Amino acid sequence: MAGRGGHVLAVDDDEDLLRLLAMRLKAWGFRVTTASSAEEALSKIAVEPPQVVVSDVRLPGKDGLALFEEVRIARPALPVILLTAHGSIPDAVQATSRGVFGYLTKPFDSRVLLDKIEQALQLSTAPAGTDDKAWCAGIVFRSTRMADLLNEARMVAASDASVLIRGESGTGKEMLARAIHLASPRARAPFVAINCGAIPEPLLESELFGHVKGAFTGADAARSGLFQAADGGTLFLDEIGDMPLALQVKLLRVLQERAVRPLGALRAEPVDVRVLSATHRDLESAMAGGQFREDLYYRLDVVTLVLPRLDERREDIPVLAAHFVHQVAGKYGKHVSGFAPEALEALATAAWPGNVRQLYNVVEQCCALTATPLIPLALAQRALRVPTMEALSYAEAKQRFERNYLVQLLKLTNGNVAEAARIADRNRTEFYRLLQKYNLMPAMFRADGEAPAGKPG
Template identity: 70%
Template sequence: MSGASLLLVDDDVDLLRLLSMRLTAAGYRVSTAETVQAALAQLAVSTPQLVISDVRLPDGDGLALFGEIRARLPALPVILLTAHGTIPDAVDATSRGVFGYLTKPFDSKVLLDKVRQALSVSAATPEAGDEAWRSDIVSHSSAMSELLGEAKLIAASDASVLIRGESGTGKELLARAIHKASPRAAKPFVAINCGAIPEALLESELFGHVKGAFTGAVNHHRGLFQAADGGTLFLDEIGDMPLALQVKLLRVLQERAVRPVGSSESVPIDVRILSATHRDLDAAMADGEFREDLYYRLNVVALTLPPLAERREDIPLLANHLLQRLAEKYAKQLNGFAPDALEALSTAAWPGNVRQLFNAIEQVCALCTASIVPLALVQRALRQPSAEVLSYAEAKRRFELDYLTRLLKLSDGNVADAAKLADRNRTEFYRLLQKHGLNAAMFRGANDGVAD
């Protein structure tokens, strides 16, 4: 399986470089990690087809890493690299499911043979690549895991699915994932935003038209239903579809045929419908803006994507994934976020959800000049003034200092007058001045010459 992706884990930098060169020369795509935690971080972002790990690592061992992989990705094969003293551990590991082990030093041919064997067994395993259908959805939160489990089950059927969720939560990504996991995966996936196309054009886009059907119709045009024949049609923002078109869409779903604009003949179609909306369709039906019969046709199964604020554990994972993706676009070497920058991302409100996060990370990538993204750039992308990230104690200290300074200026350094303005007794006011290192005498005469 030349071209397969491999993850190498070893704290010996020289050996890591040598193995990478050998495997890359053999046509494999190689990524590396020097610790258990670094390996797990990479596995959270993307899944290789094979892991090769040393048994002894600085923050744990290859057996602990194997245990984590076994729990998360049971079909992913693992090869352990061992010194003579750790052979018993490796032999024991093979009984627990490790594909095999190599004893250092080893011949390149032996390594490549073992890699080929592991990949051939992996390719023959039914579970292998089981997550490929959802590879574009980066997540490890329980809320998303539950949702994706439901989506995988639903994908096997031909039922219409209504995907609900706020703008920017990734409704089209979920629709594409359902299509990839379905029996229609080899056929087209066609998406249209029903709210982005004028009503006069939407009917023609969906159902097609014949030549001469209207001014400007100089050729026959196959609509999106015909383009998606055999596959999946995704109707995004279905709640914005005009009522007149809702009637025609309902007829298409009932008859499984479309009639192009200007034609007297219907064309049979075989299309699975996935739709999405951020609108409250129950309220739209109550207001007469959405047809109830169409709603029940589309809403055979409903899935609701949680907003980003309800799956905050995904934010660091998403942020780092997007950073690496966008760093390639901007040809920059970016290694991650400073801890306080990642904390700011994780605690932000994100009303625009994943789409807003993507835009923020893109801005950060465009402006960053260091290998680690600093807090200041994240604050700028979030449009946060620096005061918003002050601790309460620091904000209070700054306010008190500024307030006392202004009072002393107004009272020309007279403590009794300043205390009276603050509605505090003189003793308490002196304590505040002492706390902030202020001397009232410094402000006497401060108003001289201010005005004639």
């Protein structure tokens, strides 16, 4: 049997079994890296990400499921295959539903493992025909953070996995969803988007699922819903966190049965739709408060992609501003070359609570008012003072402070979690939970990308 030459990370605390697994993988033609613990595996993933992870479930410290959860946060598109000698473990079903690529029971058949790895490699390899940038042409960036995100998005696009896009308002969640659709095998089929928070609850059900004639007062004719409109393609559910609980139940049924029953209809209609969703809300808190169904969350959150705030990708501000000037100047019939250097500096250092959407508004105002080819500093400052967003709620302000506090701690301690937890007066388990909540990886803050000796992060 011959492998595809992909890079596989094998994880097992039993040295003999790990050596045998590595030998088998190399014999199949794979490049193999090994680790004897979840902590060592995470460190190696941070330095040189593999294309597939094959891990035993039982590991010292963090087990294989905990390793999967951390990989899922840091690198959503990296497939993980778990091996266990305990085939009856109920976690298998839950882990598979949450995105574990494969779950094999020891002793496993070599052919089955090889097939699983090759299937995973197909997921982690960019699909044919997407080497060009047409699929993400509308997303302008220079930062490595956005480049990494788009690389993950392109890999995820090759599968039919549900994707949850997280990010603050104005970061471009719908644009990323559209790019995933264009990079997917469904690109020639419809892309349909709906903002679940912008439509009144009585109308949202009909919008999504359709209705038959006479289903309710005013239903003078039958009407197809957006699921039917997106058949064969992609349905993007924006602000999914604002969906009423009653509709969450019906959405879950559609996702489970792959069929839609319009309002007033006696029978369901089969649909073939990939669902992408997005939210700026903390869904974990919403679930804890009974405002969002946990079973629906796990259906939607097979893969998570997180769009950074604009102030987390400041190197993109100059290229975004130039792009928006090119877009907007013609609208006002003006020849605008761009921003004067000091004006561009003001944009690059400003606070951006409204993210990319706010930057677009600032550029548009500057283009509308400028009398010179180069937009001057005074005009940029005037536009930046225009209120573009309501004051943060207490919960949002608390979350922003908490995240910034964690970032500063990790910078101060060079990514040493034990030291950071000590300074914060929190135990390591609780501190790790906070890091996961905000998608922060200690390795991001280490100068050499490796855990300090004797103190695994």
